[in-house]
Amino acid sequence: MEEVKARNVALNRLRGRATAWFSKPANIILLAFLVALVVLTLYPLLSLLTETFTVHAGREARAARQSAGEFTLYHFERLFATRENDYSRIQFYEPFVNTLTVSLAASLIAILFGGTVAFLVTRTNLKYIKFVSAVFTFPYIMPSWTLALFWETFFKNVNIGLKTSNGIMAAVFGVYMPEWFVYGAFPIALVLGLHYAPYAFILIGTMLRNMDASLEEAATILRTGRFRIIRRITLPVVWPAIMSTFLLVFASSMSAYSVPVFLGSPVRYYMLSTKMKSLIDSYPGQAYIIAGVMILMGMVILLLNQRVTGSRRQYTTVLGKSHQIRRIDLGRANAPLAILLVIVLSLVAVAPLVTFALESVIVKAGDYSLSNMTLDFWVGTDLTRRLDQGDSTGILLNPKVWNALGYSLALALLSAFIAGSCGILVGYGVAKRRGGALANTVNALSFFPYLMPSLAFGAIYLAMSSKVPWLRGFPLLVLVGSVKYLPFASRSGLNAMLQLSGEIEEAAVITGVPWWKRMLRVIFPIQKAGFLSGYLVPMVSCMRELSLFVLLVPTSNAILTTMLMQYSEKGWAQFGNAINLLIIIVVLLVNFIVNRLTGASIDKGVGG
Amino acid sequence: MRRILSLVLSLTMLLCAVPALADVAADVEAGQAMTHDELVEKALAETGTFVVYGNTSRIETAAEAFGALYDIPYEPNNLKDQEIYEKLRYVTGGDAADMVMIQDGAQLTDAIDEGLVVNFVPGSVADALDESDQQPALVHQYINKLFIYNNLGDSVPAIRNVWELTAPEMKGRVIFKSPENEKVNMNFLVMCTKDEWADRLSEAYREWKGEEIDLGSYQNAGYKWVAEFLDNVTFGKSDTSIAEEVSQETAAGTIGLFVLSKLRSSSVLTDNLTVAAYDAVANGYAVEPFAGFMYPMYTMVNTNATRPYTAMLFIEYLMTEEGFKPWGKNIGAYSPNPAFAVNDGDLTIDVWKDALVVEDADYILESFDVEDFVLQHCQN
Numbered sequence: 001m002e003e004v005k006a007r008n009v010a011l012n013r014l015r016g017r018a019t020a021w022f023s024k025p026a027n028i029i030l031l032a033f034l035v036a037l038v039v040l041t042l043y044p045l046l047s048l049l050t051e052t053f054t055v056h057a058g059r060e061a062r063a064a065r066q067s068a069g070e071f072t073l074y075h076f077e078r079l080f081a082t083r084e085n086d087y088s089r090i091q092f093y094e095p096f097v098n099t100l101t102v103s104l105a106a107s108l109i110a111i112l113f114g115g116t117v118a119f120l121v122t123r124t125n126l127k128y129i130k131f132v133s134a135v136f137t138f139p140y141i142m143p144s145w146t147l148a149l150f151w152e153t154f155f156k157n158v159n160i161g162l163k164t165s166n167g168i169m170a171a172v173f174g175v176y177m178p179e180w181f182v183y184g185a186f187p188i189a190l191v192l193g194l195h196y197a198p199y200a201f202i203l204i205g206t207m208l209r210n211m212d213a214s215l216e217e218a219a220t221i222l223r224t225g226r227f228r229i230i231r232r233i234t235l236p237v238v239w240p241a242i243m244s245t246f247l248l249v250f251a252s253s254m255s256a257y258s259v260p261v262f263l264g265s266p267v268r269y270y271m272l273s274t275k276m277k278s279l280i281d282s283y284p285g286q287a288y289i290i291a292g293v294m295i296l297m298g299m300v301i302l303l304l305n306q307r308v309t310g311s312r313r314q315y316t317t318v319l320g321k322s323h324q325i326r327r328i329d330l331g332r333a334n335a336p337l338a339i340l341l342v343i344v345l346s347l348v349a350v351a352p353l354v355t356f357a358l359e360s361v362i363v364k365a366g367d368y369s370l371s372n373m374t375l376d377f378w379v380g381t382d383l384t385r386r387l388d389q390g391d392s393t394g395i396l397l398n399p400k401v402w403n404a405l406g407y408s409l410a411l412a413l414l415s416a417f418i419a420g421s422c423g424i425l426v427g428y429g430v431a432k433r434r435g436g437a438l439a440n441t442v443n444a445l446s447f448f449p450y451l452m453p454s455l456a457f458g459a460i461y462l463a464m465s466s467k468v469p470w471l472r473g474f475p476l477l478v479l480v481g482s483v484k485y486l487p488f489a490s491r492s493g494l495n496a497m498l499q500l501s502g503e504i505e506e507a508a509v510i511t512g513v514p515w516w517k518r519m520l521r522v523i524f525p526i527q528k529a530g531f532l533s534g535y536l537v538p539m540v541s542c543m544r545e546l547s548l549f550v551l552l553v554p555t556s557n558a559i560l561t562t563m564l565m566q567y568s569e570k571g572w573a574q575f576g577n578a579i580n581l582l583i584i585i586v587v588l589l590v591n592f593i594v595n596r597l598t599g600a601s602i603d604k605g606v607g608g
Numbered sequence: 609m610r611r612i613l614s615l616v617l618s619l620t621m622l623l624c625a626v627p628a629l630a631d632v633a634a635d636v637e638a639g640q641a642m643t644h645d646e647l648v649e650k651a652l653a654e655t656g657t658f659v660v661y662g663n664t665s666r667i668e669t670a671a672e673a674f675g676a677l678y679d680i681p682y683e684p685n686n687l688k689d690q691e692i693y694e695k696l697r698y699v700t701g702g703d704a705a706d707m708v709m710i711q712d713g714a715q716l717t718d719a720i721d722e723g724l725v726v727n728f729v730p731g732s733v734a735d736a737l738d739e740s741d742q743q744p745a746l747v748h749q750y751i752n753k754l755f756i757y758n759n760l761g762d763s764v765p766a767i768r769n770v771w772e773l774t775a776p777e778m779k780g781r782v783i784f785k786s787p788e789n790e791k792v793n794m795n796f797l798v799m800c801t802k803d804e805w806a807d808r809l810s811e812a813y814r815e816w817k818g819e820e821i822d823l824g825s826y827q828n829a830g831y832k833w834v835a836e837f838l839d840n841v842t843f844g845k846s847d848t849s850i851a852e853e854v855s856q857e858t859a860a861g862t863i864g865l866f867v868l869s870k871l872r873s874s875s876v877l878t879d880n881l882t883v884a885a886y887d888a889v890a891n892g893y894a895v896e897p898f899a900g901f902m903y904p905m906y907t908m909v910n911t912n913a914t915r916p917y918t919a920m921l922f923i924e925y926l927m928t929e930e931g932f933k934p935w936g937k938n939i940g941a942y943s944p945n946p947a948f949a950v951n952d953g954d955l956t957i958d959v960w961k962d963a964l965v966v967e968d969a970d971y972i973l974e975s976f977d978v979e980d981f982v983l984q985h986c987q988n
Contacts (some may be wrong), residue, residue, distance in 0.1 A: 058718035063976045068722075085980040090987045162842050163780055164758075164859035265786060265843045268987055278788040281690040282715070364875055459694065466698040473703065551694055554703045555659075556685040566665070566686050568846075573875060 025515040026432035029425050030442050037445035040483045044460045045295070045448060051288040052076070059282040075285030091275055091286070096293070099254055099272040102189045103297075106253040107246045109193025114200025115242065117341065119234075121201075122208040124328045127338035131345075138349035140198035141587045143544045143561070145258030146580055147191050150352040152262060155182045161266040183267040191259050194348050196249040202537070203241040203248075203495060206530045210499050211237050213326060226328070240498065243305045244491050248450070251298045255453035257547055277455060284459075291456035298451030302444065353584065360578035377574035395578045400557050405586065408559040411474070412542035413590075415481030420535030422482070423489020427534075428519070430490075431497035443494070450487035454548035457484060462551045473554045484548055485538035492537070496530030497523075532598065536591065543587050635916040636728050636909055644732065647924065650917035651678065656702050658682045658918045661692045662709035664905060666934040673934075674925050680918060689715065689791060696724040696910060704912040707919035709748060709926075711905050712791040713969035716745055725908035730924035733945060741944040747904040748926055749935055750942045752960055753796070753847070753867050754900035755884040761860030767884055769896045770809070771816040773863070774836035783850050783864040786843040787982055795967045796901040797838075798978045801830035802971050808897035809833050815896060831981065838985040851876045865900060869940025885963055889955065894963065901965040904944075 021027050052075055055061050057068035064074040082088045114136075120126045121133050139147055156162075157170035160179040169175045180186055215237070219229045235242075260271045272290050280287035330337060361373045376383055380394040395401045426446050433439040449457065461480050465471045471479070500523065508518045524531060546561040557563050560583055567575035639647060658680050660671050668684040675682035685705070687695070689712055695705065696719065708725060710716060719725050729742045741747040755773075757765045765781065767773060773782050787794035799805055806828035813821040813829060826832040844850035844864070851870035854862050855877040863884075871878050885899035907926055909919045925931040929948055935941035936948060942957040950956050955963075 057722040058715065059973070059976075062718070062973065085977070085984040086988075087980050087983070090983055094987070158858050162783055162844060162853050162859075162862075164783070164853040164862055165856040166858055261789075262845065265845065268843070270987065274788075281693065281791070364877060462694065462698045466700060469701060472699075472701065551691060555683050556687055568848075573848075 024432075026429045027438075029429035030433060030438045033422070033426055033429065033442045033446065034438065037442065037448075040479075041445050041448040044452070044457065044464065047460050047464065048288050048291060048295075048452070048456060052285055052292060054285065056284045060285055063283070072285070075283070075289055078283075079286045079289050091279070092272075092290070095270045095272045095275045098185065098269060099294075100297075102185055102192065102260070102271060103250045103253040105185070105189035106192035106196065107249040109190060110197045110249040111200045111204075111242055111245050113193065114197035114245070115204045115238070117197075118201045118205035118208055120330075120337070120341070122205055123234075124330050125334065126330060126341075127334055128342055132338075132341055135345045135349045136201050137198045137540075137591075138345075138353070138584070139195050141540050141544065141584050142195075142352060143258070143546065143580065143583075144192065144195040144256060145262055146352055146356070147195055147348065148187075148259040148262040150355055151187055151191055152182065153355065154351070157182075179267065183263050184269045187263045188260050188269070188271075189253075191263065192253040192256055193249070195259075196252055199248045199537075200242075200245040202533050203245050203492070204238050206492070206495065206533065207238045207241040207499065208234070209529070210527075217326065240308055241495060243308045244495060247298070247301045247305045247447075248488070248491070250301055251294075251451050254294050254297060255455075257455065273453060273455075276453060280455065280459065288456065291453050294453055295448075295451045302447055302451070306440065306444065353581065356577040356581045356584075360574050360581060362574070377572075377578055395575055395582065401560075401563065401579070401582075404557055404560045404563045405582070407474075408543060408561070408583075409586065409590075411477050411481060411559065412539045414478050415485060415542045416535050416539035418478065418482035419485045419489045419538040420531070421489075422486055423491075423493040423534040424496075424519075424524070424531050425493070426486070426490040427493020427495075427497040428523070430494055431500070434498075443490070446490040447487045449484045452484075454484070454545070455550075458548050458551045465552075477549060477552055477559075480548060480552060481538070481542045481545070485541050488537040488541065489534035492530050492534035496527035496534075499530070500527060528598070532594070536594065539590065540587050544583055632909060632911045632913050632916045633726050636726050636920065639728060639917060639920040640731070642731075644924065647917060647921045648678065651680070651915070651921040654915040654918050656681075656914050658707075658915050658922070659703065659705045660684045660707050660709070660922070661687050661695065661705040661910075663687060663689050663692060663711060664709055664935070667709055669934040670926060670931060671922075674922055674931070677925070678921070693719060693724070696912070700912050702914060704914065705910045706913040706915045707922055708908050708910060709905055710908065711751070711903055712795065713745070713904060713906070713967050714795060714972040715791060716906055716908070717969045717973060720744055720908075723911055726911055728907075728909050728920050728923050730920070730927055732924060733927045736945050736947060738944065741904075745904075745906040745908060746923065746927075747944045748907045749905050749932070750902050750944065750957060750960070750966075751867060751869070751905060752900055752902040752940060752942070752964055753793075753865055754964075755863055755865055755895065756851075756854065756868070756871075756881050757863035757884065758854050758856075758859045758861065758880055759882040760857065760880055763861040764882075765861060765863040766882065766887065767863065767895060768888070768893060769812050769816045770833065770837070770898065771813050773840060774833065775840075778840045778863075780840065780842050781862050782837070782841045783844045783854060783862060783866075784841045785845070785847055785850065785866070786986060788986060792901075792903045792967070794979060794982060795903065795972050796965055797834050797982045798972050798975050799901070799965050799967055800834050801828060801975070801978050801981075802968065803828070805897070805965060806830035812896040831978075834982060835985045838982070839988075843986075848873060848875075851881075855880045867940055869938055871940070872938045885955070886953075888963075889959075898965050899963045901967070902960055903967050 053071055053073070055064050055066045055068055055070045055072045055074070061068045064072055066072055066074065078087070079092050080088055117132065117136060121129050126132070152167070154167045155169050155177045156165065156167040157176045158164065158166055159176055161183055169177060215233050216229055219233055224232075255273050257273045257277055260269065260274050264270060264274065272294055276287045276290040279290065358368065360377055361375060362368060363372050363374060374380070376394055378394040379396050381397065383392045383394070426442060430439045430443045458480065461476070465476050504522060504526065505518055508522050513521070544561060546565060549559060550562060550565070553559055553562050556566055560579055564576050564579045567573070567579065639650070642650070658675070660667055660682065662684065663686070665686050667686060671682045671684035674680070689710060692708055692710055693715065696708065699705070716725070720727070727743070727745050729746050734742065755767060757767070765772070765778065772778065785793055787797055800809065810821050810829035821829050821832065823829065823832060826835065844853065847866040847870050850864045850866045851873065852875055853859060854864040857877075857880065868883065870876060871881065884895050888895050888899065907923045909916055909923070913919050927945070932943050932948060936943060937951070939951050939954040942950065942960065944957065946957070
């Protein structure tokens with residue numbers, strides 16, 4: 001009797017605890033995401049790990065002298081410990097060092113450039129803020145290789161690289177840049193740094209814009225020097241954003257493929273991503289080991305990142321009271337600084353667009369005379385006289401292009417909607433239960449997809465989809481897009497939530513406002529800018545993504561980027577450039593519409 | 609955790625399992641004995657979109673003409689080799705290719721062994737083609753990559769012997785797509801180390817230098833040439849961009865090794881280029897011991913095909929003069945069928961077979977160490 005009673009008491013207590021636990025939306029959210037993320041990110045990760053110990057059919061089985069499907073350590077021995085022909089050095093160690101160097105440098109460049117500009121835009125009275133803020137995100141909107149291509153076309157000359165032609169710098173200004181400047185580690189890091197600087201701009205900018213100015217004001221009243229304020233107050237407040245940026249840029253740079261191919265190959269500079277791509281075909285085991293190493297490198301930074309964001313509360317910057325940021329007066333430095341920024345941004349953001357436009361209207365490469373120009377590749381109706389076969393109309397009259405545009409847009413919007421919404425929820429759950437094991441696990445799992453190189457991620461999902469017959473085509477692409485870009489959204493969701501003081505929601509809790517209403521009416525509106533960047537960044541990334549989708553698209557003309565690649569492969573550069581321009585215009589247009597409808601935009605997170 | 613996951617996935621697989629795929633290999637065997645009309649009848653009875661993968665852009669034109677001829681809905685996909693093999697492995701159902709056009713004989717041999725693709729030889733061409741062009745895989749065409757140089761300026765690299773490309777003054781003036789990025793390029797370099805070509809390279813060296821070759825630590829003359837050739841090479845992005853770059857006014861003194869058919873591109877300044885092999889024929893000499901290399905493009909039926917008879921009908925169509933036209937109308941693509949005339953000014957397949965290195969899948973498949981050797985010299 002006593003026993004039963006005791007058991008009942010224990011059961012009731014347990015039930016009570018469970019009810020209390022489940023009554024908190026943050027717990028339910030975290031649990032749901034834990035289950036989903038285990039299937040969608042941990043399983044692919046485990047599959048990847050399994051692949052590194054498995055013999056694959058074809059050349060690999062032949063070389064390993066084992067049968068396909070058998071357990072093996074061959075891939076590890078071969079990649080890490082083969083001295084003959086310097087195999088390990090060539091295939092792994094050298095590219096590994098190069099990858100570390102480039103990714104670190106790119107991260108620093110992105111943080112310094114993006115962070116400084118974000119500071120100037122949000123905290124000073126810099127001129128032309130609108131232009132700077134709007135144009136700064138352009139390099140991110142463009143596929144990264146376009147900036148690489150632009151760099152090469154601009155600076156190449158007959159003394160370096162292929163030694164066959166002069167770019168604008170040599171041809172027009174007679175300036176012949178040295179090889180290290182045009183090819184190799186320096187330009188790869190710089191291009192990647194510039195490409196990903198918008199991460200820093202958005203993440204750091206959002207923090208700076210939303211931080212409580214009273215901290216700095218108090219310091220100013222106490223006559224603290226400006227640099228001391230930046231070092232002791234501003235920097236610590238934006239530290240989580242800096243770390244997030246570092247993590248994002250490092251992982252992205254590490255798995256970037258096209259940029260190292262364009263700017264590295266002519267001087268035989270290889271990174272892990274290029275080695276992975278060349279190995280995945282014949283020796284997938286070794287390619288997956290490389291992917292695993294890249295994930296490991298990312299995880300180390302992720303752990304560092306978690307240390308920063310996981311345990312501290314002092315980053316709350318939105319306290320529910322009104323605040324006015326006082327902008328620093330740049331004085332005489334304003335105009336020169338603003339002009340310098342405008343010039344730099346015009347070079348990295350506007351000049352490539354002009355180049356694409358130009359390249360899409362010229363017939364013979366390198367000849368920019370009017371007689372060599374035509375709008376045929378845009379609106380021509382009979383291209384057979386220019387191309388021996390294939391598409392006979394300009395891209396704007398080609399139904400294939402419009403279909404691909406529709407497909408790409410639908411894919412990008414839907415993936416962004418799913419990723420963005422999930423990101424807010426993950427951010428909410430993690431922020432509310434910060435420090436707890438469940439929150440930390442979900443936080444880490446939601447970031448895993450980012451650490452997986454796109455190509456490997458696509459390949460693993462392709463293999464997984466072959467076991468689930470209904471998972472193919474559009475739903476598969478949306479799933480992959482949503483999962484792969486969830487990290488962006490969960491990062492911005494978390495950053496935004498971390499800034500939000502608990503008091504704000506508590507006030508609504510006390511008055512009995514249901515959870516969904518608190519989210520929609522209180523939390524979302526306050527941190528709209530931060531949350532919306534969680535939607536827009538996945539949208540932009542999806543629109544210009546190639547390697548993630550290339551194996552998964554149902555047909556090679558399904559989306560704009562695979563179509564672009566088709567045209568480049570065929571040597572119809574004009575079509576390729578035109579489509580590239582089209583992608584950028586469409587993304588800008590979406591940004592503009594979102595801006596008009598909601599007042600937010602990719603750059604709006606920051607100010608302007 | 610993993611066990612639970614595997615269990616969940618296996619259950620999902622079971623629940624979602626589709627009816628077993630028809631045995632395409634048996635269909636192909638049956639198709640082999642059919643007449644054209646029987647094939648047409650069978651193909652028209654199949655449903656769904658006819659899906660084609662090919663690493664040649666012209667497959668779109670061919671599929672369009674074929675689709676119109678038989679009123680069959682089609683979906684051509686121009687993909688790279690690696691993507692094709694990956695998709696063959698994993699894509700099933702309606703999205704899966706019915707038929708593929710693919711290069712790299714070595715990898716194809718593995719794909720056949722793996723059961724990814726099956727060979728179909730239409731009865732209409734069985735007598736017209738050499739046995740080696742029918743088995744183990746049907747060759748639809750040969751493609752050649754040739755030494756093509758810029759003909760401007762005083763230092764025109766009008767080579768007559770491939771050893772000239774290893775001279776110090778050619779450093780950085782030879783442009784080639786990295787063998788790491790395109791397997792047929794790797795295959796060519798590996799082939800150079802085969803005894804037959806190594807001997808010819810040794811002979812060519814003697815002619816060039818007037819003395820016997822000193823191999824040093826190299827196994828044979830092929831290894832030596834590959835190493836010294838690669839030391840002078842700069843890697844270009846794609847054959848198209850190499851053709852464009854070598855043809856520039858400012859590119860005097862450079863030479864490329866790229867597909868001849870790129871000369872058709874409107875962005876290439878063809879007047880500035882000379883094809884070494886053409887110049888040799890016109891002036892009565894030969895580029896020693898080869899003027900480039902040549903590799904086959906194969907047609908195969910996917911074992912996951914949902915329209916296998918349409919795939920066979922398409923292959924039959926591709927082997928006709930009409931079906932070959934999208935490729936054959938320009939220089940640089942050669943049918944193995946000697947009855948098909950070559951373009952004006954181009955050379956016949958027999959001449960090319962003598963003048964170029966042709967890949968031998970069996971040798972390549974056994975030469976892993978040579979690939980490592982090539983990679984080593986691609987990076988150093």
